[in-house]
């Protein structure tokens with residue numbers, strides 16, 4: 001696993017370019033998030049695997065009770081297109097570390113880096129058949145993996161609709177455990193006492209617009225205290241309009257392309273819905289750079305979004321930020337928790353007590369305070385509610401890929 005990490009690092013630029021040509025993520029982000037993060041993930045689990053041991057249970061004295069952790073066997077992994085190498089590594093590395101073999105299905109529009117990873121693994125000495133990449137459509141190849149009697153655990157990142165199908169397939173086949181990491185509609189909450197509104201605007205803009213909003217934890221629902229609403233929205237608008245969008249391989253661009261024409265059409269359909277419901281598009285809202293033949297969308301901010309609007313409730317997975325005003329902390333909590341999702345959140349405040357109260361009150365897998373985004377391998381990533389039931393990363397992810405076996409030995 002260390003050799004695999006070394007090799008990913010050595011090939012980082014090539015892997016990042018390969019991935020960008022597949023999915024359109026801006027190069028700088030791809031370099032850090034894809035090979036950069038994947039190499040770190042292999043290293044983290046390489047270091048972790050010999051720290052995991054079984055247990056001796058405190059049974060009665062004439063019995064020895066041992067709890068073994070055993071590999072589950074075959075892990076099926078299904079991943080999306082937004083960060084294939086990073087998310088693939090989040091599943092592959094802990095599964096391998098616990099002694100399993102893996103069959104991974106990449107998304108239709110982004111498979112090249114994972115195919116290269118499979119070659120790297122073999123070149124680094126992983127036995128044939130331990131890590132397998134099977135390309136194909138979700139409806140056919142993905143469904144076959146989900147229905148397979150030979151797959152013991154399914155680990156998935158993608159949309160809630162597909163997650164539901166995987167649970168059904170599990171019920172109809174061998175009751176394989178399904179770990180689901182699904183979408184989000186994450187609130188980013190700015191209080192009037194935020195320590196630095198300018199910084200909050202800059203970080204919040206990147207928290208929604210990087211990778212054209214195609215980030216599961218994107219802070220896509222801005223909730224702003226009325227006392228700073230107009231000032232903050234103006235700062236944010238300036239940040240959005242200053243972002244350079246274009247060819248993802250041009251290092252001067254901060255935002256790359258939308259993954260596909262289909263995704264772009266979907267993003268734009270939300271603009272029609274938002275306008276019809278009374279939302280005000282204060283910047284963006286349209287396709288740009290059409291003359292290049294690429295799929296680009298301008299960073300978009302929609303104000304006057306109410307809690308029953310589609311833009312408040314549904315994940316766009318595009319560069320679209322909804323803005324809603326609140327008056328009190330209680331109202332902020334109520335708005336934050338008013339969707340079916342529970343993936344991530346942000347809170348901007350100088351009041352430490354309030355920060356802790358918000359962390360406790362918001363239903364989410366991660367709450368960022370005075371920043372948005374940011375994480376490393378030591379902390380888990382996963383959601384609650386309809387954002388999923390499984391965690392990638394950290395030592396907790398190892399538990400997904402083991403079974404517990406008791407040895408009860410009469411002495």
Ligand code: NAD
Pocket residue numbers: 078079080081082087105106107108136137138139141142143146157158159160161162163165166181182183184215216217315317343381382383387388
């Ligand atoms: P998707 O569910 O359409 O596809 C994800 C994967 O599932 C792809 O490989 C696809 O081919 C496969 N698939 C589709 N239908 C299938 C079926 N019937 N059976 C088996 N496999 C099937 O999602 P997407 O559009 O590729 O990705 C975007 C979604 O992923 C967003 O909702 C986003 O929030 C979510 N996401 C979540 C996380 C997280 O960590 N929670 C991270 C990244 C993305």
